[in-house]
Amino acid sequence: MSIQAINVRNQFRGKVAAIIEGPVVSEVDVQTPAGIVTSVITTRSVKDLGLTIGSDVVALVKATExxxxxL
Structure with missing residues (x-):
């Protein structure tokens, strides 16, 4: 799976490793070949996407800084 409108450098395929669910927002840890990417998304989105531990996902990164x- 690949999202064509997004630069390929900003996509990380992986599996959901952990979900810390809160009343409004949740933390979703995605295990990728490059390491763990953590996303903070709405808890409603977690439910709407049907995210569970082990779900195959694509982490899309948008950073302005x-x-x-x-070290």
Whole structure:
């Protein structure tokens, strides 16, 4: 699965590794080959998408700023 309108560099295929559900928003951890990507989405979206542990998903990243610090 690939979303064609989004730059391929901003797509990470993976599986849902964890869901921390809250009353309004939830954290969804996606295990990708590059590591874990965490998304904060509405709990309603989690339910509407039918997300469960092990679901195959594509994490789409939209960032206007990325900070880098030297270790």
């Amino acid at each position: 990325v900070s880098v610090a030297k």
